[in-house]
Amino acid sequence: DAGVIQSPRHEVTEMGQEVTLRCKPISGHNSLFWYRQTMMRGLELLIYFNNNVPIDDSGMPEDRFSAKMPNASFSTLKIQPSEPRDSAVYFCASSLGARTGGLTGELFFGEGSRLTVL
Amino acid sequence: KQEVTQIPAALSVPEGENLVLNCSFTDSAIYNLQWFRQDPGKGLTSLLLIQSSQREQTSGRLNASLDKSSGRSTLYIAASQPGDSATYLCAVGLVGGKLIFGQGTELSVKP
Numbered sequence: 001d002a003g004v005i006q007s008p009r010h011e012v013t014e015m016g017q018e019v020t021l022r023c024k025p026i027s028g029h030n031s032l033f034w035y036r037q038t039m040m041r042g043l044e045l046l047i048y049f050n051n052n053v054p055i056d057d058s059g060m061p062e063d064r065f066s067a068k069m070p071n072a073s074f075s076t077l078k079i080q081p082s083e084p085r086d087s088a089v090y091f092c093a094s095s096l097g098a099r100t101g102g103l104t105g106e107l108f109f110g111e112g113s114r115l116t117v118l
Numbered sequence: 119k120q121e122v123t124q125i126p127a128a129l130s131v132p133e134g135e136n137l138v139l140n141c142s143f144t145d146s147a148i149y150n151l152q153w154f155r156q157d158p159g160k161g162l163t164s165l166l167l168i169q170s171s172q173r174e175q176t177s178g179r180l181n182a183s184l185d186k187s188s189g190r191s192t193l194y195i196a197a198s199q200p201g202d203s204a205t206y207l208c209a210v211g212l213v214g215g216k217l218i219f220g221q222g223t224e225l226s227v228k229p
Contacts, residue, residue, distance in 0.1 A: 031215060033217070035219075042219060042221045043209075043219040045216060048216070056216060091161060093162075106164045107152060107154075107162075107164060107209070108164060109154075109161040109163070109164075
């Protein structure tokens with residue numbers, strides 16, 4: 001299996017621009033997570049999906065952030081408009097969770113998308 | 119609110135030493151606990167997963183233990199090698215699917 005695939009690996013953009021990060025989870029996994037990692041705050045859970053349905057988006061910092069999972073093999077995290085404080089590494093992860101949404105399996109991470117907003 | 123703490127934040131040891139990394143959590147109502155390794159500029163790699171009903175898991179030179187009642191987990195690394203140098207993170211899985219991470223322990227193994 002190719003693992004969790006994220007794109008782009010690096011993105012440099014200017015403040016105010018729209019940013020779209022993409023994720024392809026491991027085939028067969030039914031839970032998908034978006035995390036943000038910074039030196040100051042460590043790893044923060046932004047949102048997670050179970051069977052393509054958003055379960056908890058309480059970690060999404062502001063309305064400028066949105067995430068979608070139109071099907072089992074694809075998810076996007078969008079920031080519009082972007083700000084310098086959004087600069088971070090954004091990770092997507094997937095697992096085989098229970099149908100009720102409980103996490104039963106190992107979490108597998110992608111390589112991350114490093115975002116720099118100037 | 120579940121909080122996860124890892125001590126120490128950084129650790130430097132000579133090659134060959136056995137070492138223990140610590141992870142504590144405030145709420146014992148966890149679903150599982152997972153240890154990860156992160157190399158600079160890379161994603162996280164899962165090392166060991168302990169379900170809430172288990173006490174420990176082993177993989178090669180790694181052994182992870184879980185004591186829910188005291189809110190603690192340890193990762194034991196035997197005969198450390200320079201290639202073990204990385205940041206090690208623990209994460210507790212909550213019922214409902216959330217995974218809460220500690221801040222990590224940065225390990226350096228000197229040749």
